[in-house]
Amino acid sequence: MTDPLRAVIADDQALVRAGFRMILTAHGIDVVAEAADGAEAVDAVRRTRPDVVLMDIRMPETDGLEATRRIFTDAEGERPRVLILTTFDLDELVYEALSAGASGFLLKDVTPEHLVAAVRLVRTGDALLAPTITRRLVERHARTAPPAEAAGTHRDLAVLTARELEVLRLLARGLSNAELAGRLHLSETTVKTHVGRILAKLGLRDRVQAVVTAYETGLVTAGAQEGEPRPVERS
Structure with a gap:
């Protein structure tokens, strides 16, 4: 027990x-x-x-x-x-x-x-609770944060693979694991594995922190359409 x-x-x-x-x-x-x-x-x-x-x-x-x-x-x-x-x-x-x-x-x-x-x-x-509300709240406050300064002081997304960046971008838009699986034509188990690797590589506690990171690094921008992510420079 x-x-x-x-x-x-x-x-x-x-x-x-x-x-x-x-x-x-x-x-x-x-x-x-x-x-x-x-x-x-x-x-x-x-x-x-x-x-x-x-x-x-x-x-x-x-x-x-x-x-x-x-x-x-x-x-x-x-x-x-x-x-x-x-x-x-x-x-x-x-x-x-x-x-x-x-x-x-x-x-x-x-x-x-x-x-x-x-x-x-x-x-x-x-x-990540109430993802659409959380996303709206993050977007609202991300507008007031200096993007270059936030990205410069936050985690480096270059450690992520192309697939992991795609998962993070969609996760930041409020998609659940089931929705991510459907969008990317993957199993939910595979999606969970990708999410787990993203959190581990970036030193994040959970999905909420992943959403915040996606906005603060500029991977996703407030008000951008889902198909129009901001590109992330890779070294």
Whole structure:
């Protein structure tokens, strides 16, 4: 029997924390700690070493963005998955949180079933939630980032094969593994292998970070059509 999934809930509203705790506990997920702000969340992660952190993006004193950064800077051993909670789907801080290491995001009006499924999903590493919304959010904020500067400070895509670049480009457009398999005439197993190699070569945690990387390096540009990727120079 596998150990129960362990979660920390960080939100400045006690009622929200209580509601999420009730839902998760009812579905066999062990809520090991609660936090009312980001500093408490970081401390709770250090003490309890959870699998997943439900992190409110806007909290007093230390917000969810800073807390996420601290978790991924300070954590020893296997880091938890951070799932960002927001009240609306275009919160300007969500993109920064994803860049800081968060594995995805949820709206606070999520249904109980979706909440439980999302927490279980991010534990497995298949972290790209609501891909079309995530893509729209990434595109919106990618427009404000200096492309040359972002590409110069980020990972080098030249380590990827032509096929892996194609998979990454389509993944960044929000395609699921099944859609990628259909588009590229591959099996889902082969697609998963390609995705795994992309993450390993670029030192990425999950699909969300792959999406962010595709935009920040210029492989995919905000507003470009699916068939019009920006070319990537190979040395």
